[in-house]
Amino acid sequence: MSDRFLTLGLLSAGLLLAGVITQTSGLALMALPLLVYLGFGILESPTMEKIRLTAERSCDVRQTRDGAAVEVRVAVRNTGAAVSLLRLSDQPQPGMIITEGALRQFASLEPGEETSLTYTLQTARGGFQWSAVHATVSDPFGLFESELDLPAAAEVLVRPRVKKFRFFPLRPENTLHSPGQIPARLGGTGTDFWGVREYHVGDPLRRLDWRRTARHPHQFFTKEFEREEIADIGIILDARQASDVRSGEDCLFEHALSAAASLVESFLRRGNRVSFLMPGDEMTVVYPGYGKIQLHRILQILAKARPGSKQGYSSLDHVPLRLFGSRALVVIISPLVTADLQVFPRLRARGHQALLISPDPISFRRSSFPRDAAGRLAARLARIERRLELRGIAELGVRVIDWHVHEPLPPLVRDALGAARARRR
Amino acid sequence: MSLRKAVFLLCLASSTACLAVAFGIVGSWWGVGLAILPCVFPLIHGRIPARWLPRVYLVSMFCAAAVGMVTGATPHLILPGAVLALAVWDLMNQDRAMAGSGCEKKHARSLSLALCLGLLVAEGGLMVSLPLPYPIMLLLVILLVFCVSRVFRSLTMDSARRPGPPGR
Numbered sequence: 001m002s003d004r005f006l007t008l009g010l011l012s013a014g015l016l017l018a019g020v021i022t023q024t025s026g027l028a029l030m031a032l033p034l035l036v037y038l039g040f041g042i043l044e045s046p047t048m049e050k051i052r053l054t055a056e057r058s059c060d061v062r063q064t065r066d067g068a069a070v071e072v073r074v075a076v077r078n079t080g081a082a083v084s085l086l087r088l089s090d091q092p093q094p095g096m097i098i099t100e101g102a103l104r105q106f107a108s109l110e111p112g113e114e115t116s117l118t119y120t121l122q123t124a125r126g127g128f129q130w131s132a133v134h135a136t137v138s139d140p141f142g143l144f145e146s147e148l149d150l151p152a153a154a155e156v157l158v159r160p161r162v163k164k165f166r167f168f169p170l171r172p173e174n175t176l177h178s179p180g181q182i183p184a185r186l187g188g189t190g191t192d193f194w195g196v197r198e199y200h201v202g203d204p205l206r207r208l209d210w211r212r213t214a215r216h217p218h219q220f221f222t223k224e225f226e227r228e229e230i231a232d233i234g235i236i237l238d239a240r241q242a243s244d245v246r247s248g249e250d251c252l253f254e255h256a257l258s259a260a261a262s263l264v265e266s267f268l269r270r271g272n273r274v275s276f277l278m279p280g281d282e283m284t285v286v287y288p289g290y291g292k293i294q295l296h297r298i299l300q301i302l303a304k305a306r307p308g309s310k311q312g313y314s315s316l317d318h319v320p321l322r323l324f325g326s327r328a329l330v331v332i333i334s335p336l337v338t339a340d341l342q343v344f345p346r347l348r349a350r351g352h353q354a355l356l357i358s359p360d361p362i363s364f365r366r367s368s369f370p371r372d373a374a375g376r377l378a379a380r381l382a383r384i385e386r387r388l389e390l391r392g393i394a395e396l397g398v399r400v401i402d403w404h405v406h407e408p409l410p411p412l413v414r415d416a417l418g419a420a421r422a423r424r425r
Numbered sequence: 426m427s428l429r430k431a432v433f434l435l436c437l438a439s440s441t442a443c444l445a446v447a448f449g450i451v452g453s454w455w456g457v458g459l460a461i462l463p464c465v466f467p468l469i470h471g472r473i474p475a476r477w478l479p480r481v482y483l484v485s486m487f488c489a490a491a492v493g494m495v496t497g498a499t500p501h502l503i504l505p506g507a508v509l510a511l512a513v514w515d516l517m518n519q520d521r522a523m524a525g526s527g528c529e530k531k532h533a534r535s536l537s538l539a540l541c542l543g544l545l546v547a548e549g550g551l552m553v554s555l556p557l558p559y560p561i562m563l564l565l566v567i568l569l570v571f572c573v574s575r576v577f578r579s580l581t582m583d584s585a586r587r588p589g590p591p592g593r
Contacts, residue, residue, distance in 0.1 A: 004518060007480050011487055013570050018491060020566045026494035026503065028566070029550045030487065033508045033543030035573075040539040042576065084535075085528050087520075106520065108528035140528070140535040141515060 005041070005143045008034050041143035044084050048146055052080025055133050055150035066125045066161040069099060074117040074133045074152050078109035087136040088117040095124035123158040125254075127304045130154050159299045160258055165266040168414040172231040173353045174327040180230030180271050188227030195224045231272045232288070234324035234352075235260055237305075238316065238334030239280030244307035245335060245361040252364050253307040255405040256333045259357060261302050263331060263413070268295045275328075276301070279319050280308040288325060315339035317346065327351045329417075335361045341389060344396050354398040355416055359405050362386060429516065429524055432533075436512045437467050443506030444489055447498040456496065459489045460506070470517050479517035486510035500551055508544045512536060 012034040019028030053076055060071040076088060088105045092098075101119030109115060117133065132149035175184040187194045196209050199220030209221040237260040245252035260276075267274050268291060276286035276298045284305075286298050313319070316334060321343075324330055330352045334340065347354045362382050369375045387402075394400045399416040403409060441464050448456030466482035490507040494500060515536055523529050 003480075007483065009573055011484065013573060015487070015491065016566045016570060020563050022495060024494055025550070025554075026500045027491055029500070029547045030490060030494065030504065030507050032547040032550060033504075033511060033540065036543035036546060037511060037539045038573075040535060044535065084531065102522060104520075104522050106523040106526045106528050108526075108531045140532045141539075142518065 002138075002143055002145055004141070005038070008038055008143075012038070037141070038143065041139045041141045044139040044141075045144035046081070046083060046137045046139070046146055050081035051083065051137055051146065051148070053078055053083075053086075053135060053137075053148070053150055055135075055152035057130060057133065057152035057154040059154050059156050061156065063157045063159060064123070065159050067122065068158070069120050069122050070128075070156055070158075071118065071120045072130075072154070072156075075114055076107075076109075076116065076133070076135065076150065077114045078111055080111065082111055083107075083109045083137050084140045085138045085142065086115070087138075088115075089134045089136070090117065090119075090130065091134070093128055095126050096128065097122045097124075123156070125158050125160045125257075125303055128156045128158065157300060157303050159303045160261045162265045162299075163258065163262045163410075165262060165410045165413070167270075168410075168417070170231055170267075170270070170272075170417055172233075172329040172417070174232070174329075174351075175229035176232045176273060176325070178230050178273075180228055182229055182231050182272075184227040184229040186227045186229075187224035190225040190228045192226040193223065194226040196221050197224055198222070230270075231267070232325040232328040233267050233272055234275045234277065234288075234328050234330045235264060235267075236277045236279070236316065236319060236330065236332045236334070237302075238332070238336075239278050239284075239305055239307050240312055241308040241310065242337045243335055245364060247365050247368060250364075251307070252335060252359050252361055252405065256335070256357075256359050257302055257305060259359075259403075259409050260333050261299060262409070263333075264298050264302075265295060268292075273325070274298070275324055277319055277323060278305060279313045279316065280305070281310055281312045283313070283319070285320075285323060287323070315342060317342040319343070321347065321350060321352070324352065327353070329353045329355065331355045331357065333357045333359070335359050336386075336389065338389065341393065344393050344398050348396050348398065355401070355413075356390075356393060356398055357401045357403055357409070357413070358390065359403050360386070363404050427524060429519075429529070433467070433513065433516045436509045436516065437464060440486065440506050440509035440513055443502045443509065444486070444493060447493050447502035447506065448496075450502075451496065451498050453493075453496055453498070456489070456493060456498070459492065460486075463489065467513055467517055471521075479514050482517065483510060483514040486513075501548070504547045504551075505544060508540050508547075511543075512540055 012031040015027050015031035019025060055074055055076045057072065057074045064070060074088065074090070086107045086109055088107070090103045092103055099120050099122050103119060105115065105117040107115035131151065131153050133152045134147070135150050136145050136147050138145040170182055172182065175182050183190070183192060187197070196212060199208065199222045203222045207222045209223045212221040213219065237256060239253065243253050243256060264274055264276065271290065273288050273290055274294060275288040278284040278301065284301055286301060289297065316332065317340065330347055332354065336358050344354065362379060366379065369379045390400050390402055401412045401416055403412065441461055444460035445457045448460055463482050463485040466478045470478045487507055487510065490503050493503045519532065523532070
């Protein structure tokens with residue numbers, strides 16, 4: 001029952017009464033068109049018992065990347081009596097931009113007919129879920145409406161945009177004993193010459209160092225090559241409330257998340273073992289794994305990741321470092337708060353090589369600082385405090401990248417991880 | 426200009442013209458003003474976000490028509506004016522997203538049918554004179570209003586009994 005019916009009902013009743021009171025037949029006659037109009041509405045209005053609608057939703061992709069277009073189609077079939085006016089509507093969801101079509105569709109369905117609500121949306125990172133499509137069935141004038149939700153479930157997962165890093169030689173301090181691409185500083189099978197040792201029974205003859213053997217009669221020597229292995233890498237992405245730094249529409253967490261996704265993709269593409277931790281409102285954990293399945297697992301988590309909304313983990317010191325393999329390379333992506341500094345000595349004490357990528361919240365929010373002298377002084381003090389903290393971390397042997405998020409990250413990571421071994425040598 | 430818009434403007438102009446001419450014939454110039462003033466509502470409808478505009482338009486047009494009836498204006502102009510005002514009200518309420526869909530044609534067909542029939546019945550009523558005593562007339566009207574209220578109540582109860590859609 002809509003307010004249109006009320007308007008017409010009250011108006012026609014008023015005219016009839018006014019006609020009787022003033023004894024003017026014309027007034028009563030004016031109510032007749034209104035009553036005929038209402039009568040049409042009543043005759044054509046649907047009854048719930050006769051409405052039989054089924055809906056099916058389909059999306060052209062189930063998973064896509066940030067910014068891609070997704071076409072959503074909801075097909076509604078009428079298996080009951082004729083429907084004079086059907087209005088289909090879908091609820092807009094946060095982060096959804098409709099680029100083609102509309103979230104509403106009107107149709108008139110005869111028995112057995114089908115109509116569809118089709119629209120294309122451009123999505124930001126996240127998970128989009130629909131459980132039903134909202135349908136309003138009414139007479140042609142919209143006087144009597146029946147509302148129902150037709151089950152039509154679907155889900156689209158929008159993964160974060162991954163910026164592919166160009167290849168750079170990763171040089172972690174420690175490697176896992178599985179064949180890979182990283183020189184392990186151990187003799188074995190590989191391509192780079194490593195050294196010469198005495199021949200052991202079983203060594204292939206093609207590895208014999210004939211020159212040295214010629215110099216030492218009755219003794220055989222075998223050439224060794226540097227073993228190439230994979231790295232064991234743990235990534236910690238800070239999703240606590242403190243990382244939710246915003247400047248207008250831009251969010252620092254989105255930059256950190258995009259960096260994490262790119263690093264995960266880069267490490268896994270080269271066959272390394274990667275584990276993932278995300279402390280937020282709760283701890284999200286992905287156990288160590290390899291390959292595309294692991295990448296898919298982590299990207300799925302990153303797709304739905306949101307910065308924490310409540311006071312969760314007060315310090316990164318509470319993250320379970322035991323998840324990471326012994327002496328793994330740990331990459332921490334966090335803007336850092338003072339309480340987090342304790343985690344770095346612990347990491348080093350456990351023998352982990354660590355890299356801190358710290359998106360700079362001060363330069364990110366520079367535009368929101370007051371432009372007066374006090375504001376400038378406050379920004380300067382905050383910068384000094386941050387620089388001192390990062391210097392203290394670097395003195396523990398942790399590689400630190402003070403990342404201004406609008407600068408490209410790959411060259412900084414290449415310098416920090418690729419050159420580490422060269423310096424050590 | 427779309428067909429819907431053209432029909433809307435035509436109905437609006439015709440409705441206003443019918444009432445204004447009816448008032449003009451009896452020399453009631455304030456009545457002409459009364460008939461023209463509500464035109465503002467449909468013209469600003471859509472430009473300001475007010476859902477009450479169509480209702481105000483319909484009520485004011487019917488009030489103007491009722492005044493015309495009482496003051497002795499010709500009902501052969503007043504009735505078409507009121508019916509066309511009803512059409513304007515309906516078109517004002519029509520969702521713009523409906524434009525171009527198949528149901529728009531169905532709506533237009535039903536609307537024209539309902540309004541033509543209503544006008545015919547009302548005009549026919551002008552030709553019929555029932556010499557009913559006043560108390561019987563009063564009783565008939567009360568009966569009619571009662572019937573309308575019963576229909577209203579049954580429909581209200583029907584929508585109240587209806588199970589709410591899940592998840593809302």
